[in-house]
Each structure stands twice: as C-alpha cells, then as structure tokens.
Amino acid sequence: xxxxxxxxxxxxxxxxxxxxxxxxxxxxxxxxxxxxxxxxxxxxxxxxxxxxxxxxxxxxxxxxxxxxxxxxxxxxxxxxxxxxxxxxxxxxxxxxxxxxxxxxxxxxxxxxxxxxxxxxxxxxxxxxxxxxxxxxxxxxxxxxxxxxxxxxxxxxxxxxxxxxxxxxxxxxxxxxxxxxxxxxxxxxxxxxxxxxxxxxxxxxxxxxxxxxxxxxxxxxxxxxxxxxxxxxxxxxxxxxxxxxxxxxxxxxxxxxxxxxxxxxxxxxxxxxxxxxxxxxxxxxxxxxxxxxxxxxxxxxxxxxxxxxxxxxxxxxxxxxxxxxxxxxxxxxxxxxxxxxxxxxxxxxxxxxxxxxxxxxxxxxxxxxxxxxxxxxxxxxxxxxxxxxxxxxxxxxxxxxxxxxxxxxxxxxxxxxxxxxxxxxxxxxxxxxxxxxxxxxxxxxxxxxxxxxxxxxxxxxxxxxxxx
Ligand code: SAM
Ligand code: SF4
Numbered sequence: 001x002x003x004x005x006x007x008x009x010x011x012x013x014x015x016x017x018x019x020x021x022x023x024x025x026x027x028x029x030x031x032x033x034x035x036x037x038x039x040x041x042x043x044x045x046x047x048x049x050x051x052x053x054x055x056x057x058x059x060x061x062x063x064x065x066x067x068x069x070x071x072x073x074x075x076x077x078x079x080x081x082x083x084x085x086x087x088x089x090x091x092x093x094x095x096x097x098x099x100x101x102x103x104x105x106x107x108x109x110x111x112x113x114x115x116x117x118x119x120x121x122x123x124x125x126x127x128x129x130x131x132x133x134x135x136x137x138x139x140x141x142x143x144x145x146x147x148x149x150x151x152x153x154x155x156x157x158x159x160x161x162x163x164x165x166x167x168x169x170x171x172x173x174x175x176x177x178x179x180x181x182x183x184x185x186x187x188x189x190x191x192x193x194x195x196x197x198x199x200x201x202x203x204x205x206x207x208x209x210x211x212x213x214x215x216x217x218x219x220x221x222x223x224x225x226x227x228x229x230x231x232x233x234x235x236x237x238x239x240x241x242x243x244x245x246x247x248x249x250x251x252x253x254x255x256x257x258x259x260x261x262x263x264x265x266x267x268x269x270x271x272x273x274x275x276x277x278x279x280x281x282x283x284x285x286x287x288x289x290x291x292x293x294x295x296x297x298x299x300x301x302x303x304x305x306x307x308x309x310x311x312x313x314x315x316x317x318x319x320x321x322x323x324x325x326x327x328x329x330x331x332x333x334x335x336x337x338x339x340x341x342x343x344x345x346x347x348x349x350x351x352x353x354x355x356x357x358x359x360x361x362x363x364x365x366x367x368x369x370x371x372x373x374x375x376x377x378x379x380x381x382x383x384x385x386x387x388x389x390x391x392x393x394x395x396x397x398x399x400x401x402x403x404x405x406x407x408x409x410x411x412x413x414x415x416x417x418x419x420x421x422x423x424x425x426x427x428x429x430x431x432x433x434x435x436x437x438x439x440x441x442x443x444x445x446x447x448x449x450x451x452x453x454x455x456x457x458x459x460x461x462x463x464x465x466x467x
Contacts, residue, residue: 054250240276
C-alpha cells in the first residue's frame, strides 16, 4: 500500500529542528558531560543530545568530546579501516546543481558515458592496484533507456577479471529511483545504495537545484523508503556540507535515520560527509555559502560517531591527508584511495577536464596503505558481511552486542594479507607483516585462532576466505 513517506519527507519538521537549535545555543557544561556519559554506553543519542553536543566550543570540552568519540570508535571498530575506490561511469546529467561540474549547462566539462568495455578496463586497473570494493557513480542522465545502462555497468564491473581477481562488492551512488527500478537494482547484488540529500533545508535546496528531476526535494528525501520497500536494506546517507548551517543539516539527517528505524527497523549503514570542493565552472563551489571550517568538521565527525555508533562513516579523497588522518581517529571507518572523479579517469592521465570536483588527497592506494600502517591502522578489503547476507537488521543485530568485531577483525587481516602477497612491494610486505603480527598479539585467544586459520589459508594460496 502507498505510504506518504514513499514520495514525501513527511518526517522532516523544520520548525522542530530549528526549535532545538534555538533551545541549545549556549554551551551547558554539565549537560554536555551528561550526554558524553550517555554516549559511552554505545546506545546512540537523541536529536536533543546531538543539539547539546553541537554547542561545545571550550577547548577542554572539545577535547572531552574528541576523546569520547575516539574511545567509542576504538571499542566498536578497533583499528580497521575499510578501503574502496569510486568508479565514475558517466558525467551526463540533466540537473542543474549549482555546486557540481557535471550540471547540464556547464560547457567546460567534456561529456562521456563509458561503455561496458571501457568500464571493464577501468575496473581492471583498480583490480591491478589491489582494490576489491568499488563505488559506482554516475550523473542523472543515462544513455539509452533509463536504468538499463546502470544495470549493465554493474554487470561489467562484477564481470571484469584480472589475474583471477574480481571486484567483490559494488556500492552505487545514483539518483533516486522508483520502487520498481530499485527492485531491478537489488537483483544486481549491489552492496550499499548511496544517495546524498545535499541539504534538507527547503529554501536552500530550491536555490541550488535549478532544473531537472533533482529539483524535487521530497522525491529525493523519500528514496530510501522506496529502496527499502524494494528490499534494499543497506543504504548510505550523506549531506553536502557548506550549502547551509551544518547543525540544522545534521539534525535533519538524524531525523531521517530515526524515521527509517521506526518504519523499517533499520537506519542507514553508512554516512558520508562531503564538504563542497572547488569544481570547474561553479562559482558556488569556490565560495560555499556556509563553508564548514576544519574545527567544526572534526566536531561533526565526532558527534556522528557518538550519535549512531554502529553506522560506518565514510571519508572521501575530497579531504587532504592531514584532515583524513584526524577523522580516522575520531570516527571514520571507511576511506577511498587513489580516486579519480571523471569517467575513464583511471586510464587517462588528463583527469581534470571531466572531473566532478577537485581532490584533496592524490596519493595512490599503496601510499595510503603505507600511511595507515604507520599510524597503526589495519587496512581492510573485507566484503564478508555482504557476501554472507549480513546486512540491514541482521548486521545491526550482530553489531549492537559487539559480535561483529569477531568477524571484522579476522577478515581485515586475511584481506590485508591477500593484498600484501598479491600487490605489495617487498617493503610493504615487511611493514604489513609487522602490523599483522602486532594485531594478532593484541587479540583474545578465540579471535586470534580464527584469524590465524584464515591467514594460513591465504598464505597457502587460497583467496577470498572470510568468516
Ligand atoms: N548524480 C547523482 C546525484 O547527484 O545524486 C549521483 C552522484 S553525484 C556525482 C555524487 C555526489 O557528489 C553528490 O551527491 C554531491 O553530494 C557530491 N558533489 C557534487 N559536487 C560536489 C563538489 N563541488 N564538491 C564536493 N562534492 C560534490
Ligand atoms: Fe548531476 Fe549529481 Fe552533479 Fe547534480 S550532483 S549535477 S545530479 S551529477
């Protein structure tokens, strides 16, 4: 039966959110500490709690907030960081998003939609670097008839093979679909369906989305309702920070998650926090109306970590290495590496004339991995949960009592070992083996045994082993 939330953001009550921000303007030290105490129990935070944390500005309370986020992150995610690469298949677009280089009227960008062969070539390059997870991205105008292009492209990525290795999980970042098209997408075995609302503030939304189907805030904000109806229980949310007040946006995001939890029993699997970066042909992107400074950005990541402790936070290569490093400590659990944001970008050296926005981190996957190791993080290419159908509510049921760690930790080590053996230089292997040995030393007996078993299989030549 048709539900109002299938087409309208009926859960978005702007005045209630504004009321909360109005009520919590000044920093109330005791209240902040009470909320931080609550957050330590890993049970998440209410909208009001989030509004309280957003007032923090004194250095000592900020340190307490960061410290709490760091300990919650370590408790739930340990030191594992999941790696992926975006794969832009097309920059054709019928929308007029003022911040984006792909918008329809922008003549400064060379348009291109990759065909399945070209997509396979791009995928093979990523496979040769060692990637196992891809985020497929496209503008909102598909060559041919509708969603078929998207479905063929997913098949092309899964179908590419390089030295016996394949991409094991394709997440997608696409425009909103109907329930019927979401069903067809689900049949393609996607991992996460990602979609960023950009802004939940209606006047701002109207000002920056001038034409095309994306003009309709409600259709976009109801996408996850339709996706979940179609059986996609793994969804990724996001905002484009810099369009409007980050505090309003973050509260609206929390309200959106609460709505999905109430209606479907599960919220979102990941949150992305892109900040607007300069983009060719976009004045707005060079001068975002509500630019978020680094301090507020770090605060935002820490607050999200406490508010929805079991939801992964994704950091892209929009950010520079130093900021990425700080956010890893505060809550981020997944990062992209070696990214290109133009279709065909992995094959071509001229990456800029068709790119969506400017990148802040230009390092290769190998360099990012070396840096993670130096900071005592363990790179993970794990796709175990998705392969075993541990998604949506099933994932949360394991995550909340802390059981998921028993799977993630061994799988991170076995996939990292695969990477070292198949793609690592001798120096990378040496450093990586030291990281793995230290991780094993820090594990309790049972998890260590499971990890050692998986590692032995990989060293013995087996691939794609997970628990
Ligand atoms: N076209 C689809 C859409 O808009 O939903 C899907 C992919 S779009 C290429 C991916 C995301 O890039 C957008 O949702 C937006 O948040 C982000 N983006 C666009 N312009 C950006 C910019 N100048 N800086 C940072 N991120 C940007
Ligand atoms: Fe098109 Fe997406 Fe860029 Fe908007 S953000 S112009 S919909 S590619």
